[in-house]
Amino acid sequence: MQAAQVIMVTGAHAAALAVKSARVDVVPGYPITPQTSIMEALAAMVENDELDARFIPVEGEHSALVAAVAASAAGARVFTATSANGLLYMHEVLHMASGGRLPVVMCNVNRGIFAPWTLWADHQDSFAQRDTGWIQYHCSSNQEVFNTILQAFRVAEQVNIPVMVNFDGFAISHCLMPLTVPPQEDIDRFLPPYQPEWRLDPAHPSSFSNVTNAPEYAVFRQMLSRDILASIPLVKQAAQEYKDITGMWDGDTIDTYRLEDAEVVALAVNSMAAELRLSIDILREQGIKAGLLRPRLILPFPAEDIMEALPRNAQVMVLDRNYNFGHNGGILASELKSALFGRRSDITVKNRVMGIGGLDLTRRFMAAEIRAMMDE
Amino acid sequence: MLEIRINGFGGQGSVTLSHLLAQAALENGEHGQALPFFGVERRGAPVRAAVRMSPTTIFAHSQCDLPDYVVVMSEKLVEAAVSEGISESGTVIVNAPHPIAVENHPTWQVDADTIAREAGLISGDGPLINIPLFGAVCRVLNIPPRIVEQTILNKWPNNNVKRNLGAAGKAYYTVTRISM
Numbered sequence: 260m261q262a263a264q265v266i267m268v269t270g271a272h273a274a275a276l277a278v279k280s281a282r283v284d285v286v287p288g289y290p291i292t293p294q295t296s297i298m299e300a301l302a303a304m305v306e307n308d309e310l311d312a313r314f315i316p317v318e319g320e321h322s323a324l325v326a327a328v329a330a331s332a333a334g335a336r337v338f339t340a341t342s343a344n345g346l347l348y349m350h351e352v353l354h355m356a357s358g359g360r361l362p363v364v365m366c367n368v369n370r371g372i373f374a375p376w377t378l379w380a381d382h383q384d385s386f387a388q389r390d391t392g393w394i395q396y397h398c399s400s401n402q403e404v405f406n407t408i409l410q411a412f413r414v415a416e417q418v419n420i421p422v423m424v425n426f427d428g429f430a431i432s433h434c435l436m437p438l439t440v441p442p443q444e445d446i447d448r449f450l451p452p453y454q455p456e457w458r459l460d461p462a463h464p465s466s467f468s469n470v471t472n473a474p475e476y477a478v479f480r481q482m483l484s485r486d487i488l489a490s491i492p493l494v495k496q497a498a499q500e501y502k503d504i505t506g507m508w509d510g511d512t513i514d515t516y517r518l519e520d521a522e523v524v525a526l527a528v529n530s531m532a533a534e535l536r537l538s539i540d541i542l543r544e545q546g547i548k549a550g551l552l553r554p555r556l557i558l559p560f561p562a563e564d565i566m567e568a569l570p571r572n573a574q575v576m577v578l579d580r581n582y583n584f585g586h587n588g589g590i591l592a593s594e595l596k597s598a599l600f601g602r603r604s605d606i607t608v609k610n611r612v613m614g615i616g617g618l619d620l621t622r623r624f625m626a627a628e629i630r631a632m633m634d635e
Numbered sequence: 636m637l638e639i640r641i642n643g644f645g646g647q648g649s650v651t652l653s654h655l656l657a658q659a660a661l662e663n664g665e666h667g668q669a670l671p672f673f674g675v676e677r678r679g680a681p682v683r684a685a686v687r688m689s690p691t692t693i694f695a696h697s698q699c700d701l702p703d704y705v706v707v708m709s710e711k712l713v714e715a716a717v718s719e720g721i722s723e724s725g726t727v728i729v730n731a732p733h734p735i736a737v738e739n740h741p742t743w744q745v746d747a748d749t750i751a752r753e754a755g756l757i758s759g760d761g762p763l764i765n766i767p768l769f770g771a772v773c774r775v776l777n778i779p780p781r782i783v784e785q786t787i788l789n790k791w792p793n794n795n796v797k798r799n800l801g802a803a804g805k806a807y808y809t810v811t812r813i814s815m
Contacts, residue, residue, distance in 0.1 A: 427696070430696045431696070433670070437666055534695050
């Protein structure tokens with residue numbers, strides 16, 4: 260049996276290696292900073308015959324996702340990636356993929372949105388696609404990006420719903436870290452070949468996503484809503500089985516740190532949530548019983564798991580790297596409050612927006628912010 | 636966890652230097668992280684990169700605002716680099732042709748320009764100083780010479796091997812503690 264390999268790679272390269280390990284069939288791609296290095300790596304793998312897939316260069320992100328939708332409908336395992344305005348340009352096609360029940364997996368490398376231009380990370384891009392019917396993971400390390408892409412393909416193909424795997428531009432995508440690559444035979448055991456229940460086939464002509472009357476349309480939408488919620492146990496099962504096979508664990512719908520006895524709970528996603536572990540240690544040294552709750556899944560929102568994990572009477576400090584325009588604060592806080600309303604009156608929720616456009620979020624800064632929020 | 640910030644000018648090879656250091660940490664049995672700051676890149680503009688080394692998993696992803704070591708790739712940047720932030724007892728490692736001491740901080744100096752030129756490590760932009768600087772920083776961090784060699788050989792197995800190893804070794808043994 261082969262042993263796992265540890266190599267030094269960037270988050271973007273880790274993503275490309277996971278896609279290769281998933282043995283994808285089709286990769287449509289269009290470059291946008293900071294995602295471009297994923298597509299460059301995949302294009303090189305196809306060119307060097309390391310990856311037996313069709314790479315389709317296209318003229319824009321809208322076409323990239325249309326090509327992904329078409330290939331998926333033809334029964335292929337498909338991956339693409341984008342960032343920021345590229346994701347916004349895909350907006351219409353995001354609905355086409357979810358409504359068409361096509362298990363495309365896409366990385367969105369989080370980047371602030373134009374205008375004005377910024378290259379660096381915040382989470383406005385992915386959170387702005389909350390209502391498109393995609394399952395959304397948010398990852399906090401290179402290793403988690405690798406692990407999650409494999410879990411994403413599995414879940415997507417079980418429920419026939421596309422999955423977006425999000426991680427921060429530069430802080431993860433261009434960050435060189437050790438990556439454990441499990442033996443291919445283990446990955447193949449975790450993620451068997453895609454066997455679509457149905458596919459477009461010229462030998463047996465059929466059509467899909469045709470015009471519907473209200474009674475059919477409403478049923479399709481109702482099934483999509485139901486099946487997105489039904490993905491939660493499958494997300495947990497994928498995380499558990501991935502752990503059983505590879506020994507690696509990033510959490511399932513949520514990840515926690517020093518949470519059991521916490522009175523003050525920080526809640527955040529992506530790379531800032533990794534750094535927050537160090538802020539929690541700082542606060543603990545100052546005598547504050549602090550803990551971390553990091554949702555890996557933000558859609559479907561893991562309300563039950565969060566509710567179960569939150570200690571009694573906790574003050575939850577939601578650190579949002581996005582704006583919920585029209586409200587005072589961010590979207591994560593709004594999601595959390597909506598889950599808690601009428602169910603956990605013992606919990607207090609406080610919220611700050613920070614790190615917009617890549618503003619550096621240090622462990623000391625976030626510990627100080629949490630202290631200041633305690634006094635509010 | 637040990638934190639290092641590299642301050643240099645675009646074109647001096649700070650990204651590669653950060654990658655070499657993170658790789659050396661892995662070769663040395665630790666965890667390593669290289670996190671270059673990518674701006675709107677221009678040759679000659681000030682650039683920086685964060686590097687972390689730790690016996691355990693690294694969770695930090697910020698830019699090293701108060702590092703334990705600041706590596707300054709040009710003596711023109713010493714003041715700006717230190718004023719960007721350094722831990723109270725942080726050490727400064729400067730590439731300069733003559734001894735330089737930074738007030739209140741232990742300072743090491745190495746003449747990476749001359750070492751690179753003498754080793755024949757020169758590109759169109761000037762001497763390739765990141766390779767000697769890699770050797771010098773490893774010496775200051777007490778990373779063994781065999782790790783320096785292994786890291787360079789892994790990165791460039793067939794390319795300029797003798798020159799790279801010569802320049803890194805020369806810097807390793809000539810980097811000098813100037814103060815404290």
